[in-house]
Amino acid sequence: MSGIVLKRNFTEGSDVEAGQSLYQIDPATYQADYDSAKGELAKSEAAAAIAHLTVKRYVPLVGTKYISQQEYDQAIADARQADAAVVAAKAAVESARINLAYTKVTSPISGRIGKSNVTEGALMTNGQSTELATVQQLDPIYVDVTQSSNDFMRLKQSVEQGNLHKDSASSTVQLVMENGQVYPIKGTLQFSDVTVDESTGSITLRAVFPNPQHSLLPGMFVRARIDEGVQPNAILVPQQGVTRTPR
Structure with missing residues (x-):
């Protein structure tokens, strides 16, 4: 997760609850990726629908002079490939959704949070060695x-x-x-x-x-x-x- 820290949502040294918002990372890039993934999913679903309609239309024509067995088999293969593309597109949407959700940094546990190691406007990079802040569980x-x-x-x-x-x-x-x-x-x-x-x-x-x-x-x-x-x-x-x- 990389991006600009837009806002710190806690007071240093205060008690925080599990799931409480701590930081907001700039979501613009991840929102665009999510919207793009949803668009690709819509295209894949439309292509799959057309592929299955083609197979449905070919069924009564198999064995006639209008459609060959090879063309029918190819239509079935195209429909299966379109279904696989839909599955891949759904996975891409879910991945983009998860990345977008990560822009809202929440506390994993309830406890007391220490000082913030980043300020608003700072750039957070993926894999950085410095943690944003530390939450210590106090009870129990x-x-x-x-x-x-x-x-x-x-x-x-x-x-x-x-x-x-x-x-x-x-x-x-x-x-x-x-x-x-x-x-x-x-x-x-x-x-x-x-x-x-x-x-x-x-x-x-x-x-x-x-x-x-x-x-x-x-x-x-x-x-x-x-x-x-x-x-x-x-x-x-x-x-x-x-x-x-x-x-």
Whole structure:
């Protein structure tokens, strides 16, 4: 999609809805292509109609001195070719319609949009490396955390051996913000990656959190507490009675 940006239809830093108009690209060229494709379709349909009328007129004349079998066969072939031309013309119209629709740039998701990287009057080119703008989904929001492969295997073995009981298929996750406060809404563990990062020996886990107040933002540093399961025979002591030493 290439063309001049005629208008920006959003306020930078605002919340946008899926399907909301963001930019209007100059549609003149694409509108002309669409109109031309519709004209070619009309011509193809007219030619196909004439071809089928010719076949219909030839049917009672086959085998007489007025029309030969070869002429009749050619008329049938011409009608089929005309039908194929109609199919191709319809595809061209649909392609032109899609290109015309792309001149209205809409948001693919609901979220918050950042700054615009293009201004009204700028030329947008097909395949350009700079995106027009970025929309970030905020509610729900995804949080990626890492877990060492050793911890992953230890927990997996504990569950398999019955030493650790899981109450449900999905684990609950609690977030601790950078300022030490606990995020009030718990999330759920969505999935764990299928590969181990060779450089760190860790596995990426992804949790999803409701974020109605947009308190969590992309790129924010948080710590996660994941409820992996319950060990029934564990011994608990008050946290105040636990001390840590350099050793």
